[in-house]
Amino acid sequence: MTRHLIDIEALPPGDAERLIARAVALSRGARPEACRGEIIQLFWEPSTRTRVSFELAAHRLGLRPLSIDPERSSSTKGESLEDTCRTLAAMQPTALVVRHAEAGTPQRVAGALAGTGVAVVNAGDGARAHPTQALLDAATLADEGIDWAGARIVLLGDLRHSRVARSAFSLYRRLGVEDLRMSGPSALLPDPDDPAFRGVARVEDIDAALDDAGVVVCLRIQRERIRALSLPDADAYHAAWGLTEERAGRLRPDARVLHPGPVNRGVEIAPGVADGERSRILRQVRMGVWLRMAVFEWVAGAAESTPSA
Numbered sequence: 153m154t155r156h157l158i159d160i161e162a163l164p165p166g167d168a169e170r171l172i173a174r175a176v177a178l179s180r181g182a183r184p185e186a187c188r189g190e191i192i193q194l195f196w197e198p199s200t201r202t203r204v205s206f207e208l209a210a211h212r213l214g215l216r217p218l219s220i221d222p223e224r225s226s227s228t229k230g231e232s233l234e235d236t237c238r239t240l241a242a243m244q245p246t247a248l249v250v251r252h253a254e255a256g257t258p259q260r261v262a263g264a265l266a267g268t269g270v271a272v273v274n275a276g277d278g279a280r281a282h283p284t285q286a287l288l289d290a291a292t293l294a295d296e297g298i299d300w301a302g303a304r305i306v307l308l309g310d311l312r313h314s315r316v317a318r319s320a321f322s323l324y325r326r327l328g329v330e331d332l333r334m335s336g337p338s339a340l341l342p343d344p345d346d347p348a349f350r351g352v353a354r355v356e357d358i359d360a361a362l363d364d365a366g367v368v369v370c371l372r373i374q375r376e377r378i379r380a381l382s383l384p385d386a387d388a389y390h391a392a393w394g395l396t397e398e399r400a401g402r403l404r405p406d407a408r409v410l411h412p413g414p415v416n417r418g419v420e421i422a423p424g425v426a427d428g429e430r431s432r433i434l435r436q437v438r439m440g441v442w443l444r445m446a447v448f449e450w451v452a453g454a455a456e457s458t459p460s461a
């Protein structure tokens with residue numbers, strides 16, 4: 153069977169834990185599995201860290217990464233997304249890594265590639281899912297020995313438009329975290345019946361939300377997914393909803409601050425907090441490469457064991 157990484161929910165039982173453990177092991181010097189083949193990256197949305205991270209992960213395993221800018225591809229000549237992907241799959245790469253503004257695109261691509269043996273890895277679809285971000289965040293925390301069952305994890309800011317938040321909560325529930333919270337302006341919090349936020353406490357008062365938190369994840373406002381929204385200016389937003397120096401100073405001494413990037417300094421997080429001792433932001437970036445190596449090993453391992461899948 154070809155293994156696709158579409159979202160956390162579709163991962164077989166135990167595989168999220170295995171990918172996290174493998175990323176941590178690689179980061180500590182475990183020998184990577186030698187892989188052969190190519191990875192094709194198709195990013196319909198802008199990206200710096202995710203694209204480079206996948207590319208470096210491929211290089212470090214011996215896979216050759218190619219990046220295609222869909223805006224300069226045959227998509228502009230009227231070719232459907234499915235046909236573009238089927239054409240690329242016919243050249244037999246190991247996997248396509250796909251990012252798209254429309255939720256559900258990676259599933260569509262996986263459907264189009266059925267029977268080809270080419271895997272699809274989701275690098276972010278709309279506000280729906282960003283599974284490698286969730287896994288690398290968890291690997292960053294696992295590397296520091298977090299106790300999932302006893303952890304209080306708080307996500308701050310724009311949760312409504314965040315694929316990072318949806319994948320994160322899905323993964324943390326799976327890892328056994330019981331105390332999940334979110335806080336932000338009501339216009340940026342999800343609909344109360346959004347199933348992706350099941351079991352997550354909505355705490356209106358940000359200071360109450362942060363009380364005794366072990367992990368705080370700051371999220372930027374996803375302006376590219378918002379048509380009309382009246383929010384206070386950056387300074388007022390920061391004072392009301394940001395992780396200010398003052399709020400960070402009241403966190404537990406062992407609290408860790410995460411941010412998936414890109415960081416908007418002075419808006420969702422104070423510059424001194426982003427660079428401070430609680431910040432794990434650059435560790436997340438570093439772990440991202442190890443985690444994506446683990447994902448490619450996982451994908452390539454399935455391809456090798458079933459060559460005709």
Ligand code: ASP
Nearest residue numbers: 276282316372412413414
């Ligand atoms: N880099 C993350 C994403 O692609 C978070 C963000 O853009 O705010 O979703």
